[in-house]
Amino acid sequence: DAGITQSPRHKVTETGTPVTLRCHQTENHRYMYWYRQDPGHGLRLIHYSYGVKDTDKGEVSDGYSVSRSKTEDFLLTLESATSSQTSVYFCAISEREPGKNYGYTFGSGTRLTVV
């Protein structure tokens, strides 16, 4: 779905370095989410945003921060990457009401490897 893009698609970084992942939407949706996907765990919510500068923690937020200065952009930052943060990261957007998608629109994911 062209309405949401994530960058980069792949990244390898070293332990202890900061990393920022970007999610950009063109749908003007209010809600944006960051999930991580790990084998045996499904997708788990890291942080979410319900408006510009309005963010909150999800179930696995330790070691992550987010920012949303514009409706279209939601940034996820790993302040000091650790090997346990090696994962696939998905951004998603949603409307308040289910709308035609009845849920979310997902980005293509970012595979992050911390070595």
Place this chain on the structure above:
Amino acid sequence: AQTVTQSQPEMSVQEAETVTLSCTYDTSESDYYLFWYKQPPSRQMILVIRQEAYKQQNATENRFSVNFQKAAKSFSLKISDSQLGDAAMYFCAYRRGSGGSNYKLTFGKGTLLTVNP
């Protein structure tokens, strides 16, 4: 907190046969939505089917149908006439209904479906 449980980490089916993937959930809310997402090796998350809790009729999308048992909090996915392209990871997910400021999806851990030719 809502939880979603998929008790089958892996399933397999013969091409053209029918397979059912199980999902149970726990919630105290009466207004919610349930979804099945498909994730092929491309990593893309694809919505397969959704069910509104207030609807008694089971949702159907072509070869995909659900068995929604609200009282039992069960939401299984049936794939009929399985095709090789159905091979993927399938996630069951829950979303609350209207109200509040958080419409997050809560996912199960997934079921990896293999389709054998």
